[in-house]
Amino acid sequence: MPAQTMIEIQQLKKAFGDNVILENISEKVNKGQVICVIGPSGAGKSTFLRCLNLLEKPTSGKILFEGTDLTKLGAADVQKMRAKMGMVFQSFNLFPNMTVIDNVKLAPMKVKNISEEEAQAEAKKLLEQVGMGDKANAYPMSLSGGQQQRVAIARSLAMKPEVMLFDEPTSALDPEMVGEVLKVMQQLANDGMTMVVVTHEMGFAKSVADQIWFMADGYIQETGTPEEFFAHQQTKRAQEFMKKILEA
Ligand SMILES: Nc1ncnc2c1ncn2[C@@H]1O[C@H](COP(=O)(O)OP(=O)(O)OP(=O)(O)O)[C@@H](O)[C@H]1O
Numbered sequence: 448m449p450a451q452t453m454i455e456i457q458q459l460k461k462a463f464g465d466n467v468i469l470e471n472i473s474e475k476v477n478k479g480q481v482i483c484v485i486g487p488s489g490a491g492k493s494t495f496l497r498c499l500n501l502l503e504k505p506t507s508g509k510i511l512f513e514g515t516d517l518t519k520l521g522a523a524d525v526q527k528m529r530a531k532m533g534m535v536f537q538s539f540n541l542f543p544n545m546t547v548i549d550n551v552k553l554a555p556m557k558v559k560n561i562s563e564e565e566a567q568a569e570a571k572k573l574l575e576q577v578g579m580g581d582k583a584n585a586y587p588m589s590l591s592g593g594q595q596q597r598v599a600i601a602r603s604l605a606m607k608p609e610v611m612l613f614d615e616p617t618s619a620l621d622p623e624m625v626g627e628v629l630k631v632m633q634q635l636a637n638d639g640m641t642m643v644v645v646t647h648e649m650g651f652a653k654s655v656a657d658q659i660w661f662m663a664d665g666y667i668q669e670t671g672t673p674e675e676f677f678a679h680q681q682t683k684r685a686q687e688f689m690k691k692i693l694e695a
Pocket residue numbers: 463468486487488489490491492493494495
């Protein structure tokens with residue numbers, strides 16, 4: 448089957464005032480692909496991810512999602528599109544005054560008008576999927592960081608997104624909790640979810656990504672399969688970055 452383009456980025460530019468953060472980015476994400484975006488701090492990785500679902504408005508260029516240019520949509524349609532793009536951040540932002548399962552149920556009920564029974568059943572299934580079935584009635588504060596992040600992933604999946612965007616989902620976690628979150632993400636990837644993941648977890652990138660996008664100075668400097676990229680970086684910028692990582 449030929450690859451089906453899910454997101455196409457054309458000549459993306461993002462500036463804050465005079466400060467150009469992203470420039471000349473043109474890439475494609477195919478359905479079912481896992482892209483890992485890696486690169487130094489300040490490269491523009493978060494800004495790039497936020498442009499994909501219009502949390503940041505691109506200064507120029509296009510973001511085509513299943514053929515529709517998101518930059519041309521009105522606010523209501525942007526909301527609809529965004530529901531198809533789940534996003535998980537470094538900080539989990541669960542609602543502290545709600546139980547785990549209520550956190551997961553909330554958006555589908557509110558945004559999609561799904562009945563409570565249906566939302567409850569679906570939320571239970573998702574919590575099982577991320578290994579949090581036994582914590583459905585707990586409050587976020589009583590959970591570890593890794594557990595909260597897994598709930599955040601379940602909450603995002605509850606909207607049945609077509610693509611999941613992750614911005615350093617494990618970098619706020621204690622080291623011993625990183626693995627359990629990466630495992631959930633790996634499972635999602637195995638199940639065929641399209642994913643764009645900003646990460647510093649090179650092991651994950653190596654074993655799960657279909658493509659590595661190396662970003663520095665507001666630009667995707669090179670792309671390649673993990674085999675290609677980790678064996679030999681083409682650009683000096685990427686070589687320096689990998690050298691620093693290996694020394695760390
Ligand atoms: N809302 C904003 N207003 C002005 N400048 C911003 C804004 N958001 C980001 N920037 C600037 O854009 C640049 C890229 O930031 P960004 O957060 O995208 O980098 P990053 O690659 O995600 O870095 P890190 O690895 O540290 O998360 C930085 O110089 C940052 O100061």
